[in-house]
Each structure stands twice: as structure tokens, then as C-alpha cells.
Amino acid sequence: MYVTTEDELAVLCEKLKSCEVLALDTEFVRERTYFHRLGLIQVAGDDICAVVDPILISDISPLLEIITNPKVVKIFHAARQDLEILVRLSGQVITPVFDTQVAAALVGWGAQISFARIVQKVTGKKINKAETYTDWCRRPLRQSQIDYALDDARFLLPVYERLGQVLKKMNRQDWIQAEFAKLEKPQVYDLPDPRRQFLKIKNVRNLKRKNLAVMVELAAWREEEAIRRDSLPKSVVRDEPLLEIARSLPEKPDDLANIRGFHRKEVSKSGTAILDAVKKGLAMPEDQIPELPEFDGYSTGKGVEELLAAYIQIRSEELKIEPSVLAHRKRIHDFVKCFEQKENLDEHFLMQGWRKEYVGDLLKSILNGGKALTIGKNGKVQLIPSEKE
Numbered sequence: 001m002y003v004t005t006e007d008e009l010a011v012l013c014e015k016l017k018s019c020e021v022l023a024l025d026t027e028f029v030r031e032r033t034y035f036h037r038l039g040l041i042q043v044a045g046d047d048i049c050a051v052v053d054p055i056l057i058s059d060i061s062p063l064l065e066i067i068t069n070p071k072v073v074k075i076f077h078a079a080r081q082d083l084e085i086l087v088r089l090s091g092q093v094i095t096p097v098f099d100t101q102v103a104a105a106l107v108g109w110g111a112q113i114s115f116a117r118i119v120q121k122v123t124g125k126k127i128n129k130a131e132t133y134t135d136w137c138r139r140p141l142r143q144s145q146i147d148y149a150l151d152d153a154r155f156l157l158p159v160y161e162r163l164g165q166v167l168k169k170m171n172r173q174d175w176i177q178a179e180f181a182k183l184e185k186p187q188v189y190d191l192p193d194p195r196r197q198f199l200k201i202k203n204v205r206n207l208k209r210k211n212l213a214v215m216v217e218l219a220a221w222r223e224e225e226a227i228r229r230d231s232l233p234k235s236v237v238r239d240e241p242l243l244e245i246a247r248s249l250p251e252k253p254d255d256l257a258n259i260r261g262f263h264r265k266e267v268s269k270s271g272t273a274i275l276d277a278v279k280k281g282l283a284m285p286e287d288q289i290p291e292l293p294e295f296d297g298y299s300t301g302k303g304v305e306e307l308l309a310a311y312i313q314i315r316s317e318e319l320k321i322e323p324s325v326l327a328h329r330k331r332i333h334d335f336v337k338c339f340e341q342k343e344n345l346d347e348h349f350l351m352q353g354w355r356k357e358y359v360g361d362l363l364k365s366i367l368n369g370g371k372a373l374t375i376g377k378n379g380k381v382q383l384i385p386s387e388k389e
Contacts, residue, residue: 001050013062019045023156027136039136042153049154087189103163108320178353194220214281215246300336
């Protein structure tokens with residue numbers, strides 16, 4: 001079903017009201033815009049599967065009302081960008097959610113598994129991905145594009161059902177809820193802080209303090225301007241000329257026009273705002289100029305990270321999931337650093353939720369000398385009590 005009018009949407013929503021579970025997906029374009037340009041919303045539930053066209057329908061609030069219903073479970077695959085779009089459209093966080101990619105990782109089907117692969121694993125069917133690079137905001141749509149979009153929703157339902165069975169069999173329902181809770185936090189969908197964007201500029205560490213203050217203001221202005229124009233920040237002013245402005249501290253529009261890579265059209269459009277940002281930066285009190293975060297050049301004890309990584313490998317094999325799902329190398333480094341510097345280890349990511357019981361406490365015991373690794377009679381590395389325990 002391809003829904004292109006408000007009357008058709010009303011009929012669809014009336015059918016969807018009785019669904020306790022909805023499969024959802026979106027198609028969008030974001031190559032040149034700050035925000036996603038939404039092309040389609042796909043929805044499936046019970047015996048219903050539809051593609052809703054938000055370009056042809058000016059008011060999709062009836063559908064958003066159903067999507068935001070907290071009594072309805074919303075299924076996605078790789079949910080983050082879909083949720084960002086729907087949160088922005090509806091003005092509220094979408095709950096509860098079920099992300100099939102996250103669930104698949106926790107039952108050992110692979111981290112970051114693709115939708116096509118998970119569908120084939122569950123249903124044995126090979127879905128057509130020929131429309132992956134379609135411009136979803138161009139009209140009219142071909143029937144092949146509509147069929148492709150419908151598949152992205154309809155196949156989510158059997159995948160969800162199968163994953164539910166596997167999670168129950170492995171007794172990992174609590175694991176999955178802890179992971180999904182992260183997607184239900186409002187702050188996850190906040191726009192980036194404009195006054196932190198200077199940290200993304202390459203070579204910003206080479207600036208003197210007063211120039212750094214100017215860069216803070218310039219990067220904040222650019223981010224806010226990009227949001228206002230719905231444009232990529234680099235399309236407003238690229239990093240290189242922005243950095244040169246912070247270095248050279250221009251005082252008049254002609255100074256801006258002489259900066260390489262800074263377009264003259266932008267001088268006439270934003271010259272005054274940029275020069276004001278320079279002045280504001282120069283006037284920033286010394287104690288308000290932000291400190292750049294130190295490079296993490298910390299070296300942990302020789303062989304300690306490697307020891308924990310070896311245990312993560314063993315534990316992941318026991319739990320039948322990929323090692324990165326338990327703890328990737330940066331998290332291991334942070335865990336060891338936190339332990340060695342006597343910081344509060346209980347606040348670390350690996351000491352939260354299900355990871356604390358299944359890996360965090362054991363890693364802590366290894367670091368404390370309470371557990372040791374050895375090679376057993378079967379030739380496999382295993383964890384044993386140490387003499388300290």
C-alpha cells in the first residue's frame with residue numbers, strides 16, 4: 001500500500017490503532033542538509049504493510065500519534081537515525097523500541113549485522129537492495145522503489161518474532177532492555193552543543209589562547225548558521241578558512257575576502273556576523289576560555305590490556321557473542337586506566353547493567369589479583385582463582 005493522501009492516511013491509521021507491535025523504517029537523504037530530508041515512512045503491523053509519503057502528505061500527525069503511543073512496541077533495524085527523524089517530527093522520545101540489529105548482536109548473530117543478512121538468516125529470503133542509493137525525495141517513485149521500501153518494514157516482523165524466541169531461550173531479555181533504554185533517553189537526541197564544535201576543527205591545538213577563544217565563537221556561529229540554513233557546516237564555511245580567520249583576526253570585510261577558500265558571496269552574506277564573532281572571542285575573559293582536553297597518552301601496565309583482551313575473547317566465546325559487543329579495545333584501555341589511577345571503577349561502562357555481572361566484575365577481579373588465566377588440560381585458556389583469593 002502506497003499512501004499519498006490524507007484520506008488514505010486516515011484509513012491506514014484506523015487499521016493500525018489495534019496493533020500492539022509496529023515495524024517501522026524511514027527513507028531519507030542527508031548528503032547536503034543538516035537535518036535528514038525525509039522521503040518515506042514505512043510501517044507494518046498484523047496484516048498491514050504500507051509506505052507513507054510525507055512529501056505528498058502535508059500532515060502526518062495521525063501516524064505520529066500512533067508511533068508515539070507508549071503502549072505500542074516499535075521495531076527498527078539500526079534504529080538511531082530513524083529515531084532521530086521521528087523524535088524531531090513528533091517532538092517527543094519514541095518508546096518502547098526494539099532494535100533488531102542490537103538484539104542480533106546480543107544473541108551472537110554478529111555485531112552490526114545488515115538488514116539483508118538478518119532477513120536471509122531468519123526467513124531464507126534474499127531481499128532486493130538495488131534501490132539503496134535512491135534519491136527518496138524525488139517524485140514520482142517507481143514501483144520497484146515502493147516495493148523495496150515495503151520490504152524494509154514487512155520483514156522486520158518475522159525477524160522480531162524470531163529474535164524474541166532466541167532471547168527468551170538464552171535468557172537475555174534483561175540484556176536487551178538495558179541496551180534499548182539508551183535509545184529512550186531524551187538527551188540522546190539533543191542537537192550538538194554549538195560551543196563544543198571548535199573541538200572538531202583540525203589543528204585547533206596550534207592556536208594561541210586568544211585565537212582559541214575566537215575559534216570557539218566562530219565554530220559556534222557556523223553550527224548555528226548551519227542549523228538555520230539546514231545546511232552542512234562545511235557548506236557554510238570550510239574548516240580551513242575558519243581556522244585562518246581565527247589565526248589572522250580580520251577586522252573588516254576586505255580582510256575576509258582575502259582569505260583563501262572563503263567565498264565572496266559568504267562575505268556579503270555573513271561578513272558582519274563573522275567579524276562580530278571575532279570581536280566576541282577577543283573579548284572573552286581568560287578564565288572563560290575553554291581548556292582543550294588532554295590527549296589520552298596514558299600507558300597502562302605492560303601486558304595488562306592484552307591480558308584482559310584475552311579474557312574478553314574467552315568470555316565472548318562462552319557467551320557466543322562477538323568480543324566487541326562485550327568490550328572493544330578502547331573500553332578495555334579505559335577500564336584499566338580507571339583502575340590504575342584509582343578512579344571510581346563502579347561508574348565505568350563495563351560495570352553497568354548485564355555487563356557488570358558477565359564481564360565487569362571478573363575483569364575487576366583479574367586486576368585485583370583475585371583471578372588468573374591459565375591453560376587447562378583441554379588446551380584452552382581459562383579463568384581460575386589466584387592464590388590471593
